[in-house]
Amino acid sequence: MANIRIYFVFLPPMEKIRIILLFGVACFALCLAPFFAAAADCPPVQDHCERTDTLRMIFAGDVMGHGMQITGAWRDGGDTAYCYHPVFRYVKDYISSADVAVANLEVTLAGAPYRGYPEFSSHLSLAVALQDAGFDVLATANNHSLDRRKQGLERTIDVLDSLGIRHTGTFKDSAAWRQDYPLLVERKGFRLAFLNYTYGTNGIAVESPNVINRNDTMRMAADLLKARALQPDVIITFIHWGEEYRNRENAAQQQLARFLARGGSHLIIGAHPHVVQPFAKIPATDRDSAAVIYSLGNFVSNQRDRYRNGGIVLDVTLVKTDSVVRVASCGYEPFWVHRFPENSVSVFRLIAVNDFLRGPSKYIISETNRKLMMQFYEDLRLLLPNLPFSGYYRPEAEAHDE
Numbered sequence: 001m002a003n004i005r006i007y008f009v010f011l012p013p014m015e016k017i018r019i020i021l022l023f024g025v026a027c028f029a030l031c032l033a034p035f036f037a038a039a040a041d042c043p044p045v046q047d048h049c050e051r052t053d054t055l056r057m058i059f060a061g062d063v064m065g066h067g068m069q070i071t072g073a074w075r076d077g078g079d080t081a082y083c084y085h086p087v088f089r090y091v092k093d094y095i096s097s098a099d100v101a102v103a104n105l106e107v108t109l110a111g112a113p114y115r116g117y118p119e120f121s122s123h124l125s126l127a128v129a130l131q132d133a134g135f136d137v138l139a140t141a142n143n144h145s146l147d148r149r150k151q152g153l154e155r156t157i158d159v160l161d162s163l164g165i166r167h168t169g170t171f172k173d174s175a176a177w178r179q180d181y182p183l184l185v186e187r188k189g190f191r192l193a194f195l196n197y198t199y200g201t202n203g204i205a206v207e208s209p210n211v212i213n214r215n216d217t218m219r220m221a222a223d224l225l226k227a228r229a230l231q232p233d234v235i236i237t238f239i240h241w242g243e244e245y246r247n248r249e250n251a252a253q254q255q256l257a258r259f260l261a262r263g264g265s266h267l268i269i270g271a272h273p274h275v276v277q278p279f280a281k282i283p284a285t286d287r288d289s290a291a292v293i294y295s296l297g298n299f300v301s302n303q304r305d306r307y308r309n310g311g312i313v314l315d316v317t318l319v320k321t322d323s324v325v326r327v328a329s330c331g332y333e334p335f336w337v338h339r340f341p342e343n344s345v346s347v348f349r350l351i352a353v354n355d356f357l358r359g360p361s362k363y364i365i366s367e368t369n370r371k372l373m374m375q376f377y378e379d380l381r382l383l384l385p386n387l388p389f390s391g392y393y394r395p396e397a398e399a400h401d402e
Contacts, residue, residue: 052319052320052321053188053189053190053319053320054188054317054318054319054320054328055099055100055187055188055189055190055317055318055320056097056098056099056100056315056316056317056318057098057099057100057101057102057192057236057315057316057317057318058094058095058098058100058101058102058313058314058315058316059102059103059238059267059269059293059296059313059314059316060095060101060102060103060104060135060296060299060311060313060335061103061104061271061276061295061296061297061298061299061311061312061313062104062106062271062272062274062296062297062298062299062300062301062311063103063104063105063106063107063126063130063138063299063300064106064107064116064120064298064299064300064301064302064303065106065107065114065116065120065121065122065126066116066117066301066302066303067115067116067117067302068116068302068339068346069116069122069300069301069302069348070082070114070115070116070122070123071345071346072339072345072346072347072348073087073123073125073126075342075343075345075347076347077125081125082114082123082125082126083125083129084123084125084126084128084129084130085128085129085132085133086347086349087129087300087348087349087350088129088130088132088133088350089349090349090350090351090352090355090362090363091133091335091350091351091352091355092132092133092134094313094333094352094355094392094393095133095134095135095313096133096134097134097392098134098315099187099188100136100137100185100187100192101134101135101136101137102135102136102137102138102139102194102236102238102269103130103135103137103138103139103299104138104139104142104238104240104271104296104299105127105130105138105139105140105142105156105167106120106142106144106271107120107121107122107126107144107147108120108121108122108144108145108147108148108152108153108155108156109121109122109123109124109126109127109152109155109156109159109160110147110148110151110152110155110156111155116302118147118202119144119147119148120144120147121147121148121152124159127159127160127163127165128163130165131163131164131165135165136165136166136185137165137166137167137168137183137185137194138160138165138166138167139167139168139169139194139196139238139271140156140157140160140167140168140169140170140196141168141169141170141196141197141198141212141213141238141240142169142198142240142271142272143198143199143200143201143202143240143272144201144202145169145170145198145201145212146201146202146204146205146206146212147202147204149204149207150207150210153170153172153210153212154172154210156170157170157171157172166183166185167183168180168181168182168183168194168195168196169196169197169198169212169213169238170210170211170212170213171210171211171212172209172210172211173209173210173211174209174211176211177211181195181213181223181226182194182195182223182226182227182230182235183195183196184230184232189320190233190234190318190320190325191230191231191232191233191234192232192233192234192236193227193230193232193234193235193236194236194237194238195213195220195223195224195227195235195236195237195238195265196213196237196238196239197213197214197215197216197220197237197238197239197240198212198213198214198215198239198240198272199214199215199240199241199272200214215239215240215241215256217256217259220259220260220263221263224260224263224264224265225263227264228264233318233320233325234266234267234318234325235264235265235266235267236265236266236267236268236269237260237265237267237268237269238269238271239256239260239268239269239270239271240270240271240272241253241256241270241271241272242270242272242273242277242294242295243273244272244273244274245273245274245275245305245307245308246273246275246277247275247276247277247307247383248277248278249270249277249278249294249295253270253294257280257282257290257292257294258282258283260290261282261283261284261285261289261290261292262283262284262285263285264284264285265290266284266290266291267290267291267292267316268290268291268292268293269292269293269296269314270292270293270294270295270296271295271296272295273294273295273297274295274297274298274301274303274308275295275297275298275307275308276295276296276297276307276311276312276380276383276384277293277294277295277297277383278293278294278383278384279291279292279293279294279314279332279384279386279387280292280294280386291316291327291330293312293314296311296312296313296314297310297311297312298310298311298337299311299313299335299350300337300348300350301337302337302339302348304339306375306376306379307376307379309336309337309372309376310334310335310336310337310353310373310376311334311335312332312333312334312335312380312384313332313333313335314330314331314332315329315330315331315332315333315390315392316329316330317329317330329390329391330387331387331388331389331390331391332384332387332388332389332390333352333353333354333389333390333392333393334352334353334354334376334377334380335350335351335352335353336350336351336353336372336373336376336377337349337350337351338350338351338363338365338369338373340365340366340369351363351365351373352393353373353374353376353377354389354392354393355393356373357393358393358394
């Protein structure tokens, strides 16, 4: 070692610099050697990034138009016009937060005279308010589709078309049915196919050339085949069925739900009983299961009896990862219809019960109505033990923790 030091001392200056540089390069290479060895053990870098898309859908029940709702809308319009916007004031943020919001329009928009049961016709401002609240699609096939006969069916379609609201279930003629059914909605990279059917029209015959989709399994099978040919990510069937005011589905509903699931429907959304019925998952042919809510109950109405004075909104989030779609979450929110007098006329406001529970100060509600609302809320929790809340209305403290 001493000889090396002596030799280095007597070297010319340029030679010394060359040796020092070579020594430094060698040391640098030794330091990097472990890194290259580890890199050799890593898997190759993928030439593409995994893409994940999400879509949130909500489904509301029966949009009714009873006589007291009509007079209430006139009062909300200052006794000079019909105005339904205040009805949805407290729930607009929730509805509009969804990527796709769907409801069952169980009235006609047939023009004057504006009346409720048994032959419903609401002012078109109801549709305007539904759109303003955030609804994108309305199902129109139900037992009240022909309350104002052919003219009412066609004017309802004209009003919705003029507002740009997508709809399905009733059609002016077979040409429109062939062109527009199933209804295909494309949003955020997802393709959704909507089907809509009703058990009947209260004994009123359909006049030619109008078309109303009926609960006919042969027709449904053909429609499901046509829907699958559109290559949607999800097929959704909105169906009018069941027994009014009964909290449980009947055998016919169960049988038809199994038929729809086997045919390819992913989500089956029920209406007509005017009360909430159970949620279930049922076997399907090409996947593990399909989801069915047998009845969403009333979204807004003047029905005040227990179980009928509200309904639920089903809240479903889809996730698509590299073209594979799955349900990421499925929950619900309870909505109660608050009816109260304003200058001797009853007006209506929808209340999301979980929003009331987290912050009741913005609501003015009598103790009697509060008790009725909480009874409705507890009834739902007993009826839907297998379906969680959506989580949208979290306690304020929890939301601030994020």
